[in-house]
Amino acid sequence: MTIKDVAKKAQVSIATVSLVINNNKRISEETKQKVNSAIRDLNYYPSRSARGLVSRKTGxxxxxxxxxxxxxxxxxxxxxxxxxxxxxxxxxxxxxxxxxxxxxxxxxxxxxxxxxxxxxxxxxxxxxxxxxxxxxxxxxxxxxxxxxxxxxxxxxxxxxDNYGGGKTATEHLISLKHKNIAFLGGNISHPSIKHRFEGFKSALEAHKLPFGTNSSVVDEVDTSRDNGYKAAKKLLKNNPGVTAIFACNDAVAIGAMQYLASEGYSVPNDISIIGFDDVEPARLTTPALTTIAVPKxxxxxxxxxxxxxxxxxxxxxxxxxxxxxxxxxxxxxxxxx
Amino acid sequence: MTIKDVAKKAQVSIATVSLVINNNKRISEETKQKVNSAIRDLNYYPSRSARGLVSRKTGxxxxxxxxxxxxxxxxxxxxxxxxxxxxxxxxxxxxxxxxxxxxxxxxxxxxxxxxxxxxxxxxxxxxxxxxxxxxxxxxxxxxxxxxxxxxxxxxxxxxxDNYGGGKTATEHLISLKHKNIAFLGGNISHPSIKHRFEGFKSALEAHKLPFGTNSSVVDEVDTSRDNGYKAAKKLLKNNPGVTAIFACNDAVAIGAMQYLASEGYSVPNDISIIGFDDVEPARLTTPALTTIAVPKxxxxxxxxxxxxxxxxxxxxxxxxxxxxxxxxxxxxxxxxx
DNA sequence: GTATTTTAGTTAAACGATTAACTAAATTCT
DNA sequence: AGAATTTAGTTAATCGTTTAACTAAAATAC
Structure with a gap:
């Protein structure tokens, strides 16, 4: 079934068929009908390859x-x-x-x-x-x-909106009366993580909360669970008094929760933790992870x-x-x- | 950059270029080299659309x-x-x-x-x-x-291997000394679920364990968490003495676990449960779900x-x-x- | 009533490859 | 050495569309 068969059946030229297909206004309602019914009868569909070749559109x-x-x-x-x-x-x-x-x-x-x-x-x-x-x-x-x-x-x-999300996450922790809040990042060189971090800092600043070097860990190679685990370990060592953590994404948050659990900390009783992304696993951790949902x-x-x-x-x-x-x-x- | 440019540069016909591209044995090593270097120089790649049109292969x-x-x-x-x-x-x-x-x-x-x-x-x-x-x-x-x-x-x-998996799952429960084992299915009309169910039955039979009508729930509309929840409810009502459950997939298992938790049952202390599929969430439930891993x-x-x-x-x-x-x-x- | 414009369609070239059929040169056979 | 075959390539048709350029008929203008 090619355009030729349609043209023959509808008794028009193949150009006309093509114009109908691409509904060019140059065709009268009458022939349009005629062609369309031929198309329907023959169950014709234009071939992608042929179209693509000449029109330079692949779809x-x-x-x-x-x-x-x-x-x-x-x-x-x-x-x-x-x-x-x-x-x-x-x-x-x-x-x-x-x-x-x-x-x-x-x-x-x-x-x-x-x-x-x-x-x-x-x-x-x-x-x-x-x-x-x-x-x-x-x-x-x-x-x-x-x-x-x-x-x-x-x-x-x-x-x-990483910046806004970072701010919202941090403000949530602030609204829960936390003062010693930390940021757990992977590689800060990624713009998304950087913006989340900036949102974090701006929220602290807006509420006149301190931000010191031991309020963040941003030197892991990437934002995986393993590195969340490691980052949490570093954080707790440098800043044992931390009561709330904003993890740059859920994977890091989950890794951090695993570390906290292994050390006997209770989440959220001892330490609150919030993630970012809202991936499936976040719903299934114990406790379920508070997070910033990204409409993926x-x-x-x-x-x-x-x-x-x-x-x-x-x-x-x-x-x-x-x-x-x-x-x-x-x-x-x-x-x- | 088309095949013509390559042909011109290599001083051969376009047919020769095409034959080289499709490495036809009819071409001498020498011209092959010549054509290939022209291809490289011009950074030529054959167009999919053109190829597809004549060869009827789309890739x-x-x-x-x-x-x-x-x-x-x-x-x-x-x-x-x-x-x-x-x-x-x-x-x-x-x-x-x-x-x-x-x-x-x-x-x-x-x-x-x-x-x-x-x-x-x-x-x-x-x-x-x-x-x-x-x-x-x-x-x-x-x-x-x-x-x-x-x-x-x-x-x-x-x-x-649904049948084998169903058997393995059931045998695992049997090896843990369970006697009253139930199957939690969604719609049994799906062949995969049916085969898992058959594996289940054959394992029971091989170990001469009873199998009654209240050892299974296979009338839910599909194999979702919600239906796992409902199915568990039905099961426990009909068969309160059950100590082990083989859920036809992880979703049903997770739903069932949620029901069991809501009713105060402890998994695995009161009731053991095994799933099928090994989807991500299975790793994150509490307790983590024993399951049959399918290499998806x-x-x-x-x-x-x-x-x-x-x-x-x-x-x-x-x-x-x-x-x-x-x-x-x-x-x-x-x-x- | 003739000239001009618009409408509705057609003709034919083109897109960029593949491949069957052909050919000339080189090789092998007898 | 001449015939037959093999090798290495070319020529030209073809795939199924789109679209620019053309044309004849109809409509509009003057």
Whole structure:
């Protein structure tokens, strides 16, 4: 079943069929009907490959994720990806996923879907290497960043309100009368973590609470459970009087809770702890983790919506969307005794 | 950069370039070198669309998931999908994901990637409607089923050893000296659940343990946490003396544990419970859930490997792969007091 | 009533590869 | 040595669309 069969059946040229498919206004209502019924009768659908070849539109969006994010057990980026998938379905796109080595490993090998011209645009989730970004700029593909964006260049991005969330988290602890509040970070070089940290500091400042060097641990290699465990150990050693902890994400919070439990501290009676992200496991710890919920799927769907606008309307300027976060109070935080 | 540019630079015909790309043996080592260096110099990659049009190979695999599976919080099918993605990356395929309404809702609208001839084969994960399957059979696409396969037709599938797992789970409880052991199922009509149930029964039988009608609850609508909660309630009402429960999956087990906790039962002191699947949350319940681990990512990767063989070698007969499962002992099961 | 514009469609080129059929040169066979 | 075969490449058709350029008929303008 090709366009030719439809043309023959409807007794028009293939060009007319094509114009009908792309509903060009140049076609009369009458022939449109005729063609459409032929299409229906023959159960015809235009072939992607043929369309793509001449129109240079593939109907695909490339999704780039770093390997370490892909493999993490907390499905943070996975949720973003699924949100993107879902929205792509609505917008009649398909999403091609690829992973690239972590930002640290310098690498500028481009994803195959770029080389093969098999995507109309690219969504990049998380921190990727600068080399990759500059290699990508050789192509004229629109790019939407998620939860990260490269400094300097003007680009389109969907970001989390990390600063606001950091502030909200900290204010929650302050409202529970805590005075000695600590921040547990992984690698502070990641912009998201940095902004959460800044929100933390600004909240302390706003309430005239002290902030010393032993109120934070920000020198772990990344934000994993293991490092949360280690960070909590360091923190308690340097600052035994701490009564509340704001962990930069749930993984770190969970790791920290494991350390606290192993040392006989009771959460939230001895120490309150709040996380960030609201990943599935946060709901299942004992006690359940109070956290700042990030609408992960929304991040993905917003990215696709933004990409869609970029593709539909060439004159849309690149811009940034910030999605809000929400305090979810569970059982790991309590009023200071 | 098209094949023409390469041909010009290497001073050969475009056919020769094409033959080199597809490493046809008809080309001498010498011209091969010449062409390859032109390719490298020009940073040329063949366009997917153009290739696809003439060769009728898209390089894409379609992945069909039912909506309810896609949306479930326990990322069971998500893990299968990710495993498929990963393997697809190795095999140089892209995966196009789509969801279809649940099997119950009769629906025979085919995924767009099928209509547009945008995939070389299809992986179907979970139970889909028969209408869909028969609509699909109008196309000559190879199909690989995962965790399900249609009765009757000879088809390729990657399945879980549900029967063996059910037996192993039950034997674990038996080895802990339990006598009154119950099975908590959702909808028994799902083949996977049915096989787990059969494994359960066969283990009881092999150890000459009784099996009565109040040793199982298999009338909930599906295998969710909520229904696990409800099923446990029913079970305890009908069979108050039960000391061990084999839940047909982790979601049901977690729901059941919630009910048991709410009623003041202690797990595993009063009642032992074992699940099936080993999803993330199972690790985080209190107590951590003993379960039968299903290698979810492996299911996905095996599906892609099988698809790859089907596509490479037309004469490969359809066949079935069963992946093994493994008992993971955590803290929700204990020797009978 | 003729000239101009609009409408509704057609023709044909193009997109960038693959591949069957062909060919000339080199090699092997007898 | 001449015929037959193999090797290494080329030519040209083809895949199924889109779209620029064209055209004939109808509508509008003057």
């Amino acid at each position: 695909n969006i490339g999704f780039i994720l770093t390997e370490n994010h892909f493999l993490r057990s907390e499905p943070f980026y996975t949720q973003i990806f699924l949100g993107a998938e879902f929205e792509a379905h609505n917008k009649e796109f398909y999403v091609l996923l690829t992973t690239v080595p972590a930002a640290s490993k310098s690498n500028n090998k481009l994803p195959r879907f770029v080389l093969e011209k098999n995507v109309d645009g690219i969504i990049i989730a998380g921190t990727v290497s600068h080399k990759l970004i500059s290699a990508l700029s050789g192509y004229t593909l629109p790019i939407v960043y998620v939860d990260y964006y490269p400094e300097g260049k003007e680009s389109s991005a969907v970001l989390i 799927q929304e991040l993905g769907s917003e990215a696709v919506k933004l990409m869609n606008r970029l593709l539909e309307d060439k004159k849309v300027r690149s811009h940034t969307i910030t999605v809000g976060v929400e305090l979810v109070v569970r059982n790991s935080t309590a009023r200071k005794k | 894409n695999i379609g992945f069909i998931l039912t909506e309810n599976h896609f949306l479930r919080s326990e990322p069971f099918y998500t893990q299968i999908f990710l495993g498929a993605e990963f393997e697809a990356h190795n095999k140089e395929f892209y995966v196009l994901l789509t969801t279809v309404p649940a099997a119950s809702k009769s629906n025979n609208k085919l995924p767009r990637f099928v209509l547009e001839k945008n995939v070389d084969g299809i992986i179907i994960a979970g139970t889909v409607s028969h209408k869909l399957i028969s609509a699909l059979s109008g196309y000559t696409l190879p199909i690989v089923y995962v965790d399900y396969y249609p009765e009757g037709k000879e088809s390729s599938a990657v399945l879980i 990512q492996e299911l996905g990767s095996e599906a892609v490997k099988l698809m790859n063989r089907l596509l490479e070698d037309k004469k490969v007969r359809s066949h079935t792969i069963t992946v093994g499962v493994e008992l993971v002992v955590r803290n929700s099961t204990a020797r009978k007091k």
